Amino acid sequence: MNKQPLSSGLSERDMVRSRLAKTLRRRHARERRFRLAGVVSVGLALACVLLLFGSILQRGLPAFWQSSIQLPIYFDPEIIRVDAAPQPLPDEPPVEFQRRQLEWQGQLARSNWQRLLTLGVQQLYPEQQIQPRHAQALFTRAVQHQLREMFAADPGLLGQTLELSLLADANVDVWLRGKIDRSLPDAQQQLAAPVRALADQLQADGHIKLKFASALFGNADSRSSPASAGLLGAFVGSLYMLAVVLLVAVPVGVGAAIYLEEFAPKSRWIDLIEVNINNLAAVPSIVFGLLGAALFINWFRLPMSAPLVGGLVLSLMALPTVIIATRAALQAVPGTIRQAALAMGASRTQAVFHHVLPLALPGVLTGAILAVAQSLGETAPLLLIGMNAFVANVPASPLDQSSALSVQIFLWQGHELRNFFEARTAAAIIVLLSLMISLNAVAIYLRKRLENKWS
Amino acid sequence: MNSTMLAIILLAVTALAYQFGLLRSTRQGRTLAREQVHSRPVYHAAWLAICCGTPGLLVLLLWSALEPLLIRNWLLASWPELLGGPAETAGTILMRRLQELAGGADNATALELAAAQQLGQLQTWAALGKTALVALASAGGLIWAARRMNATFKARHQVERMVRTLLLGCSAVAVLTTLGIVLSMVSEAFNFFSFIRPSEFFFGTKWNPAFSSTGNTHGEYGLLPLLWGTLMVSLIAMLVAIPLGLMTAIYMAEYAPAWFRDMAKPVIEILAGIPTIVYGIFALMAVGPFFAAAGELLGIQVRATSALTAGVVMGLMIIPFVSSLSDDIITRVPQALRDGALGLGATRSECIRQVVLPAALPGIVGAFLLAFSRAIGETMIVVLAAGNSPQLHANPLEAISTVTVSIINQLTGDTDFAGPQSLVAFALGLTLFVITLALNVIALYVVRKYREHYE
Numbered sequence: 001m002n003k004q005p006l007s008s009g010l011s012e013r014d015m016v017r018s019r020l021a022k023t024l025r026r027r028h029a030r031e032r033r034f035r036l037a038g039v040v041s042v043g044l045a046l047a048c049v050l051l052l053f054g055s056i057l058q059r060g061l062p063a064f065w066q067s068s069i070q071l072p073i074y075f076d077p078e079i080i081r082v083d084a085a086p087q088p089l090p091d092e093p094p095v096e097f098q099r100r101q102l103e104w105q106g107q108l109a110r111s112n113w114q115r116l117l118t119l120g121v122q123q124l125y126p127e128q129q130i131q132p133r134h135a136q137a138l139f140t141r142a143v144q145h146q147l148r149e150m151f152a153a154d155p156g157l158l159g160q161t162l163e164l165s166l167l168a169d170a171n172v173d174v175w176l177r178g179k180i181d182r183s184l185p186d187a188q189q190q191l192a193a194p195v196r197a198l199a200d201q202l203q204a205d206g207h208i209k210l211k212f213a214s215a216l217f218g219n220a221d222s223r224s225s226p227a228s229a230g231l232l233g234a235f236v237g238s239l240y241m242l243a244v245v246l247l248v249a250v251p252v253g254v255g256a257a258i259y260l261e262e263f264a265p266k267s268r269w270i271d272l273i274e275v276n277i278n279n280l281a282a283v284p285s286i287v288f289g290l291l292g293a294a295l296f297i298n299w300f301r302l303p304m305s306a307p308l309v310g311g312l313v314l315s316l317m318a319l320p321t322v323i324i325a326t327r328a329a330l331q332a333v334p335g336t337i338r339q340a341a342l343a344m345g346a347s348r349t350q351a352v353f354h355h356v357l358p359l360a361l362p363g364v365l366t367g368a369i370l371a372v373a374q375s376l377g378e379t380a381p382l383l384l385i386g387m388n389a390f391v392a393n394v395p396a397s398p399l400d401q402s403s404a405l406s407v408q409i410f411l412w413q414g415h416e417l418r419n420f421f422e423a424r425t426a427a428a429i430i431v432l433l434s435l436m437i438s439l440n441a442v443a444i445y446l447r448k449r450l451e452n453k454w455s
Numbered sequence: 456m457n458s459t460m461l462a463i464i465l466l467a468v469t470a471l472a473y474q475f476g477l478l479r480s481t482r483q484g485r486t487l488a489r490e491q492v493h494s495r496p497v498y499h500a501a502w503l504a505i506c507c508g509t510p511g512l513l514v515l516l517l518w519s520a521l522e523p524l525l526i527r528n529w530l531l532a533s534w535p536e537l538l539g540g541p542a543e544t545a546g547t548i549l550m551r552r553l554q555e556l557a558g559g560a561d562n563a564t565a566l567e568l569a570a571a572q573q574l575g576q577l578q579t580w581a582a583l584g585k586t587a588l589v590a591l592a593s594a595g596g597l598i599w600a601a602r603r604m605n606a607t608f609k610a611r612h613q614v615e616r617m618v619r620t621l622l623l624g625c626s627a628v629a630v631l632t633t634l635g636i637v638l639s640m641v642s643e644a645f646n647f648f649s650f651i652r653p654s655e656f657f658f659g660t661k662w663n664p665a666f667s668s669t670g671n672t673h674g675e676y677g678l679l680p681l682l683w684g685t686l687m688v689s690l691i692a693m694l695v696a697i698p699l700g701l702m703t704a705i706y707m708a709e710y711a712p713a714w715f716r717d718m719a720k721p722v723i724e725i726l727a728g729i730p731t732i733v734y735g736i737f738a739l740m741a742v743g744p745f746f747a748a749a750g751e752l753l754g755i756q757v758r759a760t761s762a763l764t765a766g767v768v769m770g771l772m773i774i775p776f777v778s779s780l781s782d783d784i785i786t787r788v789p790q791a792l793r794d795g796a797l798g799l800g801a802t803r804s805e806c807i808r809q810v811v812l813p814a815a816l817p818g819i820v821g822a823f824l825l826a827f828s829r830a831i832g833e834t835m836i837v838v839l840a841a842g843n844s845p846q847l848h849a850n851p852l853e854a855i856s857t858v859t860v861s862i863i864n865q866l867t868g869d870t871d872f873a874g875p876q877s878l879v880a881f882a883l884g885l886t887l888f889v890i891t892l893a894l895n896v897i898a899l900y901v902v903r904k905y906r907e908h909y910e
Contacts, residue, residue, distance in 0.1 A: 027805065030804060034807075038703070041703045048771050255622045256629060259622035259623055283832070284887060285834065288636075291639055291640075379731065379835050410735075422740065
């Protein structure tokens with residue numbers, strides 16, 4: 001009788017214990033699962049970064065090298081039928097000399113430069129019957145202009161043979177890289193069968209070399225000669241816009257931030273401005289594009305596709321970011337600095353401009369550079385103000401028609417020569433990202449270099 | 456004399472005025488006792504320079520803005536017989552022609568030549584008038600300022616007031632931008648509603664804007680398919696971003712050791728700095744084909760460009776946004792709450808789920824709303840990866856179109872805001888602006904309310 005409750009008490013305690021152990025196990029398992037979920041999501045997020053960069057690099061890096069064909073070109077006097085290059089005569093007016101030069105250029109343009117290429121290829125394989133159009137299809141269009149310009153720069157080349165390395169056509173490049181299914185029937189191939197055979201033969205004989213794609217950096221976009229289409233025009237356009245943003249958004253934004261942080265009286269109007277700035281920072285970029293189209297293009301009649309207009313639109317977009325960053329930098333300056341300056345008899349304006357602002361400068365600069373870098377990647381608003389126009393030359397001023405790096409990426413991804421431009425698009429992305437990363441690096445360097453240590 | 460030249464001279468004169476002010480105030484100051492002098496010489500000089508430069512600059516800007524307009528109106532009014540068509544376009548062509556003629560081109564009719572001559576005369580007079588007026592304004596300002604100047608003059612107060620006004624003007628730019636957005640959207644949207652009834656736009660279920668040159672058929676402009684597409688893509692994005700972003704934030708804030716946090720956080724934040732066009736290309740080249748291939752394996756037809764592709768990639772883009780905002784909010788939850796829960800024997804996950812998250816919930820909801828408004832306004836990802844098919848359907852594996860995509864499609868490269876085809880972009884933009892603004896206002900309100908809660 002005595003032992004019964006004891007044993008049952010023991011068993012009850014055991015039961016409680018085992019129940020506790022069970023719930024504890026369950027709770028710990030849940031804890032582990034929760035933690036695992038955390039690790040997995042961090043892992044996934046990191047994997048996304050890797051995947052993004054990996055896929056862009058894997059696609060884009062090959063585009064920095066391009067097939068070019070190495071062969072001797074004979075500047076045949078039979079084909080290049082021009083007079084001697086004009087020299088300025090002693091008592092000739094400059095207009096006359098210019099006219100003669102133009103005439104000479106015209107003669108150059110009328111010469112059959114493609115024929116030089118044909119002969120060059122035929123010379124390599126004299127035993128084969130190579131048709132001119134097949135030989136010419138190997139090279140990209142810009143090659144003829146390249147030959148002409150070489151000759152114009154040095155007319156002494158007439159009658160000489162030069163070992164040249166000439167850019168291959170876009171389709172040839174893709175074919176040689178094995179990016180085209182070789183088993184496709186002729187009807188679906190971009191290149192005629194003899195051209196493909198010729199390209200393979202040239203490669204087998206070591207006439208094809210992968211050379212650094214200097215065209216990518218040295219040329220503007222091109223329609224007629226896709227293999228030599230480059231980013232220079234878009235790059236310069238982006239630089240102009242960058243300059244406009246730096247000149248407009250940064251001073252105005254910093255000024256606004258100084259006013260709001262240091263001078264503004266507490267009033268409903270100022271509250272309104274603050275709410276307004278916070279909301280402006282979250283307005284979708286495309287809305288700024290619409291504003292630009294309506295305001296700058298439709299009302300002010302500024303030119304379409306001009307980097308100046310693009311820069312103004314991006315400035316309005318970057319403004320809230322600059323203001324918020326500058327305010328944060330100003331807030332970080334301890335109040336004692338202001339008080340000390342005021343106590344020494346400085347006016348408030350003097351306290352701000354002589355003491356607070358110089359101390360906040362590293363933060364202001366960093367914020368401004370980051371905002372500018374971010375605006376560099378914007379695309380949608382630029383499309384709305386016509387920056388997607390095809391522009392084949394490098395803009396000489398911010399009012400000329402131009403493209404931008406981000407828009408060039410958009411244009412190239414839609415190019416009909418899909419096989420070739422997929423790599424070019426990715427390469428353009430690499431250039432854009434490098435530019436942004438270097439701007440960010442400058443910002444980080446400045447922050448590290450100029451950092452003030454309070455405390 | 457052209458405007459650039461004039462501006463440079465004006466700048467030089469202003470610099471001279473500054474030097475003059477410096478010398479003069481120093482000399483004036485010597486005649487008085489130290490206590491009687493109010494401002495330092497630099498302030499006198501700055502005041503003089505501002506008084507000299509500003510009126511000249513204002514006159515120059517105003518004149519440059521008005522001159523072409525006035526000359527054009529004058530010429531078109533005095534030579535109506537040269538105008539070949541409606542004043543708007545033919546006038547522009549005529550002006551360009553006359554400019555060329557005035558610059559010295561040949562093959563013109565006598566009438567044209569006479570008009571061109573008049574244009575040349577007008578321009579000469581205008582240049583003279585401009586120079587004279589700018590000189591007058593600057594000299595007037597300088598003399599007025601110089602006469603007020605003496606050693607007791609409170610130049611510093613004047614200069615500081617001007618600086619403050621300038622700063623206030625800078626902050627006003629932000630307000631003006633918002634005003635500009637609202638005004639331009641509303642006015643152009645009203646133009647659109649004069650073609651299409653608002654009820655047809657807001658409740659229409661068909662989107663088919665016909666581009667017709669005759670202008671009799673306008674096409675159908677139903678907003679609902681686009682709004683539905685926007686909603687679907689954004690919801691998919693949130694489904695990706697919320698779990699991943701929130702779990703990342705929780706892991707980073709509660710579990711991760713400091714070294715891991717320091718390393719992983721910047722890497723994830725890289726995702727936030729990548730331009731959206733890059734995400735679009737990533738979706739188009741990597742994610743879309745992957746989904747299509749995966750669907751093929753499973754026997755489901757998945758399009759490479761679909762709501763799913765766009766949504767998932769957009770979700771990736773928003774992850775850092777959600778995670779850094781949530782992280783910020785979670786770390787703000789007072790440590791005492793955690794200590795209490797852990798002290799009572801809760802596991803860490805229980806503490807997080809039952810104490811920390813409920814406490815942080817309002818802030819996290821605010822973060823989600825901000826992220827959602829971002830997803831709604833996102834453009835380039837959907838332009839590239841959503842497939843552009845404005846249909847009302849609920850299948851995320853099919854192509855879809857969104858409000859932002861349609862804005863791009865309707866307005867890109869179009870300056871002629873005459874028909875509903877391009878004006879509809881502003882009605883869409885207004886809708887987008889209102890939706891994102893509402894989301895932001897709510898979100899900011901919630902977040903601010905929450906912050907006050909624990910501070």
